[in-house]
Amino acid sequence: MFSYCTDPNALSGLTWLSCYLTTGKHMAFYFSFGTVLLLLAITAPVALLFGFFGASAARSHILPLRWFGKTYIALVRGVPDIAFFLFFVIALDQMIEWTRHKILCPEWTEPVRQGNDFVVCQAAKMPLGSAPQWVHETYGFTLAVFTFAIVFGAFAANVMFGAMRAVPRAQMETAEAYGMTRRQAFRRILVPQMWVYALPGLGNLWMVLIKATPLLFLLGVEDIVYWAREMGGSKTSKFTEYPHGDWRMWYFFALLVFYLCFTRISEIFLERVMKRLTKGQATTGGEAQRKAPA
């Protein structure tokens, strides 16, 4: 990176550190923080969408749809979500390959599950065996995002289901009195009002989502945990120009600090939003704001 880094053996102290921290591998490490942020940026809205549809389904008048919604919400309770993460990644992958197998290789007669193996024809492999490395990585990342969205969608569905029920009944009755259909009342009255009630729960969920991002490592994505383990391990001068002992502790300390800063910033931001939203509301929060000395 820097011009004086050409001969690492001649360096010492801070200059050594500045060179060490700017090696190509470290750049990949810093880049993986971007991966985490990207995951958050994609997962949050998708999970919100899943949650919205889950909550709407759970309120539906159509019985199978309601069952689906309720099961979706209840599924994630009672079971550690790490189990869901590990489950969905394989399950989704096999589902995609199986579907492609059925479509692309109809002449294939052998069963897909042979003993301990899951065998599909070459053309159905996802991604194709011949695909370049970045396709494999993107596919893995997409699966991870989808898994996160399914699990956190269930959490969000639960929050929104509660928020929809918290909207005062009188509001819906007024909508009915104006002659609105169920759908109109849902779209015009319920949805705009539910957000105030959903925000504390969703904010909480956002914090939980941040703290769930290191689980990406378990889904086979090269994220910050992966790199911290990789680079912290002791290195001898045989393999690298920057030998050092076991520094994994310090790398994970850095991750700890990163997450602490991230959650703290989110907390402050959410507090601000909440303050703004509760202003003038007929809730205890709004009341406290009114009574507080101006």
Next chain:
Amino acid sequence: MSCWMTIQDYGLRAVGIGERLLPREDFTLCQQFTLIGSGMIWNIYFGAFALISGFFFANALAMAKSARSPWLRKPAEWFIFIFRGSPLFVQFFFGYFLFLSLKQVFPIFTPFTAAWLGALVVLFLNTSAYSAEIFFGALRSIPKGDVESADAYGFSGWPRFKKIIWPTMLRLAWPAYTNEAIFLFHATALVFFSGFPAWQQKGDALYYANYFADKTFNPFVPYPILAMYFILLTLVVLSIFGLANRFLNRHLPQEARRKIKLKMNVIR
């Protein structure tokens, strides 16, 4: 091989008793049920011990956080912030490598690098922080009238705390604390995926479920079994905490009792 023999061989495999080799092929349903069930021993061990020891520390922390002196308050606030603000998964990793480095200098830290103690310490600290926040919140929402009545009756200092403040705090905090207990049991599934090695393949339920899913390449059998075990565990925890809740609320009229509502299961 009958199922009964499998249970004899693998029922206590997770703690190292019984057959040494894990099944390698022709996995039967019985084997999966038995091994994953035997792994639950670890989940219960971690959860129960961290919960019980954490309860006392959490009380102390909550007191410290509500103390007036900044010498007590600030450390408690920082402790709670650090453990609630960072992911448990990273805490496990950091704890493991911290113990590993300490072991080089002080040999006394050798047992801490094993999951049974090291992970327990991390879980203990983590649940203490979360429970302390719950207790602190409850401490602040004790009705003003209760404390005033205690004052009027001449209670003060330690008797007031022991007889009035602490029981009320516990009663108010109990529903939230029940949820925290359930999260904790779920969080124990992370232990063997976070640096702590499963020595001689003695792992927890998720470790074995993952083993079967990897070997059979079929996630649709072991994970639902695991889910079933965890739902059972959740129900057991709920009923035990429900009994405690009834005990804490025994003096109240029936309608005023606070019911435990199972809220979201979320990781930290």
